[in-house]
Amino acid sequence: MTGEPQADCLFCKIVSGxxxxxxxRETDTTVAFRDISPQAPTHVLVIPKxxxxxxxxLAAAEPQIAADVLREAAAVAAGDKVDGTGYRIIFNTxxxxxxxxxxxxAHVLGGRGLNWPPG
Known part of the structure; x- marks a missing residue:
């Protein structure tokens, strides 16, 4: 849990290219990319580098980077123009x-009705 890249991690390999x-979207601390199996018209993953x-x-070790992930999730929603109709941010743990x-x-989902509970 040091924040260092892991050789066997799919997302670390995406970060490294x-x-x-x-x-x-990409910032100094995050990368946002389209999910390869989208569950909604907008389905983007926002990850810390x-x-x-x-x-x-992540929140315990790097609260500022956790905030960056949430800020970028909102920017993704705005970029895909789902911020006005509503979107969901999901962290599965x-x-x-x-x-x-x-x-x-974080999964950013939007562009269709998202009933609760999910499923």
């Missing part, structure tokens, strides 16, 4: 919650 992604396994560990890549990331 070793794996291609459709990047929509630093590796932390989940949102809680743990395999039981559906997390499959253990690098903190």
């Amino acid at each position: 070793d794996i291609p992604a459709t990047v929509v 630093a590796h932390y396994p989940d949102a809680g560990s 743990g395999s039981g919650a559906g997390q499959t890549v253990f690098h903190a990331h």
Whole structure:
């Protein structure tokens, strides 16, 4: 949980450019890219460049970078013009919650009705 890149992490490889992604935004601390299996017209992942396994560990170690992820999620929504109609920011934490890549990331979903509860 040091924030250092992990050799076996898919998202660390996207950050380094070793794996291609459709990047929509990038800052000094974050990368936002389109999900390869979108669940809504807008489905973008916003990740910190630093590796932390989940949102809680990121927030504990790097609260400013956690805030950067949220700020970029809002910028993604504005860029895709779903900020006026509504969007969802989701952090899945743990395999039981559906997390499959253990690098903190936010899903930004919008562009269609998003009923609650999800599913």
